[in-house]
Amino acid sequence: MPATVRARMTLLYGGLFAVITLGVLSAVLWMQKRIVNDRVQDVPAHPNPVACDGVPEDMPCPPAAPVAPTPRFEFVEPGAGQGPKKVVGPEQFQDSLVGSQRLVILVAIVVITVLAFAVCWWLTGRLLRPLHSITATARRLSLSTLHERIALDGPQNELKELADTFDAMIDRLEKAVDSQRRFVANASHELRTPLAIQRTAVEVGLADPSPERLAEVRAEMLRNTLRSERLIEGLLVLAQGERGLDARAPVDLEAVVRQVVEDNAAAAERDGIAVAAETRPVTVAGDEVLLTRMAANLVQNAIRHNRPGGDVRVELSEEALVVRNTGPIVPPEKVDELFEPFRRLHADRTGSAEGAGLGLSIVAAIARAHGGDVRATANPDGGLSVTVALT
Structure with a gap:
């Protein structure tokens, strides 16, 4: 079954909206990750205290050796209540934060994509509704229903212009059919009239077959024969003109x-x-x-x-x-x-x-x-x- 215009428009616009949304959110996630990295690296260092346990009282406490700063971050695990806090390093903190943001963004992408396709399906249905009216009218058209029109209401846009053009085409078609019917009726009348006159003249002439009466009948039949010839010749020329030139x-x-x-x-x-x-x-x-x-x-x-x-x-x-x-x-x-x-x-x-x-x-x-x-x-x-x- 071929895809409908509505389905194509939904896939096209919904897909474009989803790709754009995915790109924007991915860029936001990347920027947030960079910001977190920069902020974690800017945390000030604290020297580690050195205990003086085991050093005699008459001797001074030796200076603490310099060590690399190790920032400490405290998190309360979900559901831990007032229990002990878990201390993690900067890399674990960064990964945990980025993972949480990534999960939120993925959920947002899924929701936005579903809503995008649903809204596009609804909007394209409303936009293409006039086309269904045009299609239904075209299917109903026949020689007995040429009086029907779409008569689309609404703003002057491409769909209304299409409906008005279709109505104008039906108007021309109705006039052409009426003209053809009138032509057939008049041609039948014109062809029947001389034949009726000739028949009457023959019947009257045979009823009184005198030389004078026969001469009148002969003249009348010649006149009607010439008229029939002119009519038939005119119809042939008209048909040739309508057909065009070879x-x-x-x-x-x-x-x-x-x-x-x-x-x-x-x-x-x-x-x-x-x-x-x-x-x-x-x-x-x-x-x-x-x-x-x-x-x-x-x-x-x-x-x-x-x-x-x-x-x-x-x-x-x-x-x-x-x-x-x-x-x-x-x-x-x-x-x-x-x-x-x-x-x-x-x-x-x-x-x-x-x-x-x-x-x-x-x-x-x-x-x-x-x-x-x-x-x-x-x-x-x-x-x-x-x-x-x-x-």
């Missing part, structure tokens, strides 16, 4: 933008919309087909979602591709939602005449596939300004 090649973005503007000039003129382009030579590394689709979606959306007599302005520089148009007022808080698949300003789904609602979603996916960024801002007088920055 290879890159130099692309003349100015030629791509001018070709797209020229191809959509007739549709703009038919709706009374003026299109102006201002470009500069720009070459980027990417996929020419995807970049052409990106520019076409921007220009077509700017023309489609416009007002009669409005205008579209396309600007290409080394920094970005910008497409502005006039049109209905767009609430600033709704701008980001327009980049979601099948999302419109007033409804999630769109009619057959309005396209599939994948234009800006495809633009964003292609921009990300090329390592770029796309953003949109609402114009004060109506319409949008979409900016694509490619690296």
